[in-house]
Amino acid sequence: MNKTSINRLIDVAFRYFGLACTLFGLVMLGIFIIDVLIKGLGRLDWKFLISLPSRFPEKAGIYTALLGTCWILVLTALIAIPMGVAAGIYLEEYGKKSRFANILEINITNLAGIPSIIYGLLGLEIFVRTLGLGQSVLAGAMTLSLLILPIIIVATRESIRAVPRSLREAAFALGATKWQTIWTQVLPASAGGVLTGIILALSRAVGEAAPLIVVGALAYVPFAPKTPMDEFSVLPIQIFNWVSRPQQGFTINSAAAIIILLMITFLMNGIAIYFRSKWQKKVKW
Amino acid sequence: MNKKLEARNVNVYYDQTHVIKGVNLGIDMNSVTAFIGPSGCGKSTFLRLYNRMNDLIEGFRKDGQILIDGKEIYENGMRVEDLRKKVGMVFQKPNPFPKSIYENVIYGLRIRGINNKKMLDETVERSLRQAALWDEVKDNLKKSALALSGGQQQRLCIARAIATEPSVLLMDEPASALDPISTSKVEDLIYELKSQFTIIIVTHNMQQAGRVSDHTAFFYLGELVEYDETKKIFTNPADTRTQDYITGRFG
Amino acid sequence: MTHLESEIKNLKSEMLEMFALVKSQLEKSKQSLIRLDKDLAREVLVHEKRVNGFELKVDRDCENIIALFNPLAIDLRFVLACLKINSNLERIGDIAEGICQFVLNIKLEPEKSLLENTRMMEMFDTSIMVLDDTMQAFETEDTRLARSVFKKDEILDEINLNANQAVADFIRENPERINQSLYLLSSIRKLERVGDQCKNIAEEIIFYIEAKVLKHKSREQKQA
Numbered sequence: 012m013n014k015t016s017i018n019r020l021i022d023v024a025f026r027y028f029g030l031a032c033t034l035f036g037l038v039m040l041g042i043f044i045i046d047v048l049i050k051g052l053g054r055l056d057w058k059f060l061i062s063l064p065s066r067f068p069e070k071a072g073i074y075t076a077l078l079g080t081c082w083i084l085v086l087t088a089l090i091a092i093p094m095g096v097a098a099g100i101y102l103e104e105y106g107k108k109s110r111f112a113n114i115l116e117i118n119i120t121n122l123a124g125i126p127s128i129i130y131g132l133l134g135l136e137i138f139v140r141t142l143g144l145g146q147s148v149l150a151g152a153m154t155l156s157l158l159i160l161p162i163i164i165v166a167t168r169e170s171i172r173a174v175p176r177s178l179r180e181a182a183f184a185l186g187a188t189k190w191q192t193i194w195t196q197v198l199p200a201s202a203g204g205v206l207t208g209i210i211l212a213l214s215r216a217v218g219e220a221a222p223l224i225v226v227g228a229l230a231y232v233p234f235a236p237k238t239p240m241d242e243f244s245v246l247p248i249q250i251f252n253w254v255s256r257p258q259q260g261f262t263i264n265s266a267a268a269i270i271i272l273l274m275i276t277f278l279m280n281g282i283a284i285y286f287r288s289k290w291q292k293k294v295k296w
Numbered sequence: 297m298n299k300k301l302e303a304r305n306v307n308v309y310y311d312q313t314h315v316i317k318g319v320n321l322g323i324d325m326n327s328v329t330a331f332i333g334p335s336g337c338g339k340s341t342f343l344r345l346y347n348r349m350n351d352l353i354e355g356f357r358k359d360g361q362i363l364i365d366g367k368e369i370y371e372n373g374m375r376v377e378d379l380r381k382k383v384g385m386v387f388q389k390p391n392p393f394p395k396s397i398y399e400n401v402i403y404g405l406r407i408r409g410i411n412n413k414k415m416l417d418e419t420v421e422r423s424l425r426q427a428a429l430w431d432e433v434k435d436n437l438k439k440s441a442l443a444l445s446g447g448q449q450q451r452l453c454i455a456r457a458i459a460t461e462p463s464v465l466l467m468d469e470p471a472s473a474l475d476p477i478s479t480s481k482v483e484d485l486i487y488e489l490k491s492q493f494t495i496i497i498v499t500h501n502m503q504q505a506g507r508v509s510d511h512t513a514f515f516y517l518g519e520l521v522e523y524d525e526t527k528k529i530f531t532n533p534a535d536t537r538t539q540d541y542i543t544g545r546f547g
Numbered sequence: 548m549t550h551l552e553s554e555i556k557n558l559k560s561e562m563l564e565m566f567a568l569v570k571s572q573l574e575k576s577k578q579s580l581i582r583l584d585k586d587l588a589r590e591v592l593v594h595e596k597r598v599n600g601f602e603l604k605v606d607r608d609c610e611n612i613i614a615l616f617n618p619l620a621i622d623l624r625f626v627l628a629c630l631k632i633n634s635n636l637e638r639i640g641d642i643a644e645g646i647c648q649f650v651l652n653i654k655l656e657p658e659k660s661l662l663e664n665t666r667m668m669e670m671f672d673t674s675i676m677v678l679d680d681t682m683q684a685f686e687t688e689d690t691r692l693a694r695s696v697f698k699k700d701e702i703l704d705e706i707n708l709n710a711n712q713a714v715a716d717f718i719r720e721n722p723e724r725i726n727q728s729l730y731l732l733s734s735i736r737k738l739e740r741v742g743d744q745c746k747n748i749a750e751e752i753i754f755y756i757e758a759k760v761l762k763h764k765s766r767e768q769k770q771a
Contacts, residue, residue, distance in 0.1 A: 177391040181453070184349060184387075185404040185460065186380035195407065200394055480549075487550045506615035507550060530614040 044273070051266025059267060063233050064249070068260025073268050076249035078235040079148070079228070080217060080275070083245055086152030087159070087216050092209055095160050099167025099205075104193055123161035130158045131225030139226055146227030149239040154226050155219060159212040166208020170201035203290020210283035214276055220247035246272045298366065300325035300494045301346060301464065306360030308341055310353065315341055319360075319520045321513060325463075328490050330505035330526065331498045333515035334541065339498045342515065343466050346496070347383040348376050364464065381408070384457035388469040390449035392441035392456070397424075397433050400441045400452055404460040419459050426492075427455035428485050447478025454485065458493070465489065467497040471504065483508050502542060506530050514538045551616045555625060558608055559686075562629055565601045566682040569636045572598065572643035573678060573741070577671040579647055580734065583656045588647035598640035605633040621755065628755035632685070635744045635751075639678065642737045642744075649730040657727055664713040665735060670706045673699065674741040681748045690756050693749040697769050703742035710735045 062072020102119075106112040134154025144150040174197050182192040198205075223245055232244040246268060253265035299322035308316035316338050323329050331339035341350065348369065350356045362369050369379055381404070392400050399406075401420045410416065420437065424430040429451040433439070441452055450470060457465060467486070471479040486495060486508045499505050505512055506526060513523040514537075522529060522538045533539045540546055548556075572591055579587040609630045612618060618626055662668060677699050684693040714732045718725050750761045750769075761769050 175391075177387065177389060178393065180349070180352075180387065181391045181393065181456075182403070182407075183352065184347060184380060184385040185407070185456065186377040187403075187407045188377060191407050195403075196393060484549055503617055506617075526615060527611045531610055 047266045047269050047273075050263055051268070051270050054263045054267040055270060059264075060271075068258055068264050071253075071261070071264055073246065073249060073271065075232050075235045076244050076246045076268070077271070079232070079243040079245045082148045082236050082239075082243060083152055083155065083223075084213060084217055086148060086239060087155045088209075088213055090152055091156035091159050091163055091212065091216075094156070095163025095209075095212070096167050096205060098160070099164045100171065100193060100198075102164065103168045103171045104189070104197070119161050119164055123165065127158055127219055128221040128225060130154055131222030133157065134222060134226045145240065146229070146242050147240045148236050148243045151223050151226050151228055151243065151245075152239075154222050155216045158219065158222060159216050162212040162215065163205075163208055166212070167201070167205050170204025170208065171197055173204060174200045203286055207283045207287045207290070210279055210286070214279040214283070217245075217275060217279070218247055218272065220245070220251055224248060224251075246275075299323055300365065301496075302361070302363040302366075303342075303345070304361040304363070306342075306345065306358065306362060308338070308345070308350070309355075309357040311355035315518050316345075316358075317518045321520060321523060323494065323496065323511070325494050326490060326492070327511060328486060328495045328497065328509045329511045329513060330509035331496065331513050331515060332500070332502060332505050332541070333521075334546070335500070337515040338518040339513075339515045340468055343468055343496060343498050346464065346466055347380050347385055349385065351376065381460045382462050383464045383466060384460065384462040385466045386450070386453050386457050386468070386470045389473045390446060390453050392444075392449050392452050394440065394442055396438045397441050397444070397452060398437040401456050401459050403456060408460075423455040423459040424452075426458055426489065427451045428481065428488075429455055445478075447474050447481060450474060450478065450482060451485070454482075458489070463494060465493045465495045467495065469498055469500065472500070479504075514541065516541070551612075551618060551622065554608075554612050554616065555618070555622055558605070558612065558626070558629055561601075561605055561608065562632065563682070563686055565598070565605065565633070565636050566678075566685065568594070568598060568601065569640045569643070570675065570678050570682065572640055573671075573675055576643040576646040576650075577675070579650045580657070580671075581662070581668070583650060583653060585651055588650040591643055591647040595640060595644040598637060602633055602637040605629065609633075621758075624755040624758060628751040631751050632748050635748045639741055639744050642741055645737055646734050649734060653727045653730055655724070655727060657731060658717075658721065658724060661714070661717050661721075661724075661728065661731060664717065665710050665731065666706050666713075667731065667735065670703065670735055670738045673702050673706075674738045674745075677703070677742055677745045681745045681752070684749065684752050688752075688756055690753050693752045694769065696745055696749040697766060700742040700746050703739050707735055707739040 059072050060077065061074045062070060063074055064076075065071045102112065102115060106115065131154060134150060134157070138144050138150040138153050139146060142150075144153075178196055178200065179192055182196045187195065227242070228244050228248050229242055232242060234241075236243040250265050250268045250272065253261040253268065301321075301323040303319055303321040306316060306319045307314065319342065331343060333339050344350045345358065345362050346364070346369075350358070358370065364379075364383070368374075393403065398420055401423050402410075402416045405416060405419060421430060421434075424433065429448060432448060433444070433452075441449065444452060450473075454470070471482045474482065483504065486497065489495060490510075497505075497508065509526045511524065512526045512529045514521045514529065514533075514535075516537055522533060522535045524534070528534075529538060530542065533542065572594060575587055575591050578584060579591065609626050612626050613623075616622075657667075677696055680692055680696055680699070683689065684696070710732060714728050718728050721728075753759055753761055
């Protein structure tokens with residue numbers, strides 16, 4: 012065979028190889044989802060959603076875990092969003108080109124790479140013990156906030172960076188102060204990207220189990236949290252707990268819970284995609 | 297006669313680079329002055345001295361005086377936001393905000409806390425009329441500014457700049473991104489606005505400088521080589537460098 | 548109106564002013580010669596400076612328009628035509644001045660019989676009329692009127708041709724009036740040149756309106 016034929020062969024071979032690689036992941040995911048659906052779909056009913064956990068699989072439900080997840084979601088959002096967006100704005104607009112800013116930049120990137128269980132240990136030491144918050148929803152939310160903060164910061168910075176300089180120049184030339192420019196032009200223009208980042212970050216928070224286990228989200232919680240200081244549990248932990256039990260009934264329960272968790276995740280990602288496409292249409296540079 | 301805009305022995309540096317060298321320039325009220333010169337000669341930098349847009353650039357340093365209506369604009373007591381109300385700017389590439397036409401025009405007023413609807417409506421109509429855009433957009437002021445054509449966007453930017461009723465209008469190659477018909481509309485506009493504003497326009501298009509300006513300043517390598525009536529510069533410039541540039545021998 | 552349009556309009560008004568000025572110089576030169584009014588003649592000489600000043604201004608204005616505005620097509624032809632018409636008018640002004648110069652040198656009022664035989668009045672009147680026609684044609688952009696100038700100029704040529712004989716006869720009979728007779732003959736020559744200048748002006752008018760070049764063409768071709 013001559014060189015051209017070999018090249019062509021490599022070209023075709025790669026095409027099929029690449030396709031196979033792509034399909035592998037999708038196929039695995041597909042198999043998993045189908046398996047879960049087969050096992051758990053039948054178990055899904057209203058009773059399942061509002062029942063408290065129990066030793067008996069037929070009686071056990073995800074009520075407390077679901078509510079715990081909601082509490083965690085809301086609290087984490089309330090803490091992480093303002094902090095993350097403000098930090099992102101500060102870093103991108105105010106703190107530039109100093110040694111301090113460079114150090115900050117490197118460290119934030121590092122933060123995103125730290126294993127989530129370490130955040131759990133951090134939360135345990137600072138929030139649960141030192142600040143005396145105990146094994147509460149608040150401690151859990153603060154821990155998760157730390158975890159997703161870098162994601163929000165990076166998403167905010169990227170969106171703000173995407174706003175062209177000419178827009179800021181126009182606002183400055185009309186006499187806007189730096190803050191006015193950010194508040195009236197840069198933020199609204201970058202809102203879509205920031206929102207997308209926030210939703211993806213929260214979606215990640217919803218699925219975390221390890222840091223919350225360390226902080227003390229108990230697996231057996233027979234009541235739903237009513238205040239931020241209450242003890243709590245979340246869906247991923249509940250699933251983990253059920254999966255480690257031998258009874259067949261709990262396997263089915265965990266499948267059903269997984270379906271709920273997946274639904275929440277897909278819903279949040281879907282919203283993020285919707286907002287991103289809406290934003291891209293509105294702001295065409 | 298006192299000049300509206302005066303520059304006395306102005307030098308500008310970006311870090312160690314000396315970009316404007318000892319420029320003296322006096323500009324009359326209600327005139328159109330063109331800054332011409334080859335790329336990188338400093339004309340845009342000099343233009344931006346008048347509304348202190350260079351302050352935004354790292355490493356910017358200046359000495360000498362810049363006076364508007366007899367007042368030094370770089371003194372410590374001068375608030376940049378107030379200066380930019382009196383000195384408006386239009387940029388090379390039209391840069392309307394991604395908002396409605398209405399919101400674009402009144403931005404300069406909104407950020408100063410003016411929210412009286414009647415006043416805003418009047419300002420919008422007056423500014424759009426002055427910018428020769430009113431008839432084309434009056435039926436739908438809520439339309440997004442980004443939906444307008446390039447020429448219309450630039451006229452919108454002009455309307456936006458004059459909405460705060462500045463006395464000086466700085467234009468940095470305002471027509472270079474536009475097609476010929478839009479360009480001539482903008483040029484006619486400048487000719488009409490002259491009676492109400494003092495206009496400085498940076499242009500690399502010599503014919504444009506000839507058509508719209510009363511006075512022309514020729515910059516070269518950071519120096520002001522010649523400044524005179526446009527008629528004189530274009531028919532019999534005093535400096536050979538000016539003549540070489542105008543006749544296309546370089547730059 | 549664009550900047551260029553208003554400049555062209557100003558140029559046209561200036562040209563019409565110059566036309567009017569030169570026409571009045573010619574009329575005054577006629578009066579001063581017929582009645583030997585030396586004061587009127589001196590007035591014309593003083594006003595000649597104005598004519599020259601006008602010529603310089605129009606030249607400068609045309610130069611500025613070309614340099615600043617790059618006029619094209621009819622605008623360009625108009626400006627180029629004005630440049631040439633400008634010098635034609637200035638020469639007509641010179642002619643009026645020249646005639647008045649003669650008046651200052653003549654001692655006695657011209658003889659009626661000489662004026663009649665040479666058809667001097669007709670010469671003056673026709674040349675002033677021809678100038679007036681070109682001015683009208685310029686103002687109203689009337690190319691028909693411009694073309695009629697070529698025909699009317701013939702009268703001037705005819706009078707000029709016959710003047711020699713008339714003056715020669717007169718000198719033989721009135722040898723003491725030889726000086727004024729010669730001055731009169733020279734004036735007739737000058738007035739004939741007014742006709743030529745007006746023909747040139749008419750050619751320029753037709754050029755700028757129709758873009759047709761009639762220079763150096765025969766009379767029949769011009770009438771077409």
